[in-house]
Amino acid sequence: MATHAGESTERHDQVWQRPAVASGYHDIRDGVPFVEAQFEVMHRLLDAAGIRVRKLLDLGSGDGIVTAVIAERHPAECAVLVDFSEPMMAAAHARFGSEDSGSKVDFVVGDLRSANWHDRVVAAGPYDAVISRYAIHHLPDEDKRALYMEVVGWLVPGGMFVSIEHVSSASELYEAAHDRLMSGSVVAADGADADAAAIENRYWTRENAQANILAPVDVQTGWLIDIGFVDVDCAFKAFELAVFSGRLPDA
Template structure:
């Protein structure tokens, strides 16, 4: 599975040009706000574990709980990374379900990247409320995601055009696209069962991202009990939103 994980990382840079920089900023902010070395974090909507892998490398005494509903991405992540000598736990849960947090415990930080835009605004607000309850006092939520500008404006249109040009340059240079990566996953017999489960979750054509606005997210995080919310990094419509409990 390690080959699929590495190819996942490569194709993601087609869509998030400064992806490595985003992770550096996330962890720099985390280290400043939560300076204890033995941090426990929740990797929310973890996919194949991009955050967890990097977090555990950056914080060698840290521990991560990686949560997602996608059986394919979980199988790839767990197959490639394992449990990192007991420091990484994989959990399947659907963030759209109110009971998704179960008995996960408490955390110093909740981290997410390139994932929560799939949730409808009401579901996202619910996730933020639940996440706030999982954080210890002073804990932080850091969400690096596509947070759109107001639709219909010239500025959003300009950002979209720039982003599409970047993506095309990457693909022209030989990078694998999202669609090509998933097409190759479909050819892996060891993932057949997980792929069947994924198709039941999201029948063909049934899934599209929602992309809650920054204004909505500020309000939802404030209502969830976070005392300070702001953007610490932005590249076009890719932003890192930090909320302090």
């Protein structure tokens, strides 16, 4: 069960720095539903805005899966990945290689709740697109909003912020439906021979669930509008899985 915004001040997100949590996530990631649909929505948003992604910033990148998906259509000049989990960054290094091997990816080990990495991000920017997938919901609401405000300063005029995100349900009915969807999908992804009970148990008892601080998508799109983003909307939502975005006004 997720924490809802404002319920607790204790930090749980640091469980992501544990190798077992990072690898446990990679074990179930293929079971998350609507992955392809969400990536398609992301591509369509970038296309609709006429954005050719040359510089990309990926916040809470994990192993850089979204950066890799964008790079399939936009051979970027450079991408900057930010994550505070060494095991996740090791997985990103494994995916993209090192600078020595000609990688155009910069790996920034940084806590999204702190600003001590912002200089590096600014130095490599500004960015045509800033993306984040299933990461910012680990921050308390005030830190989510503060991060969205920073993003304004990191984008080029007309640049786009796209968040593929886990958001809160409107009521327990929707939360229960979401939970059933997730556990069923994780089991289904493991194939017909899977030990459904064991997989479900692993899903329900995963340590990182405690790190979720879910906020409603309309609250978050409201922040983007207040902060100065335009063309703000939630273009995809299936229960708690959303894609919301906004772009900066043109210069």
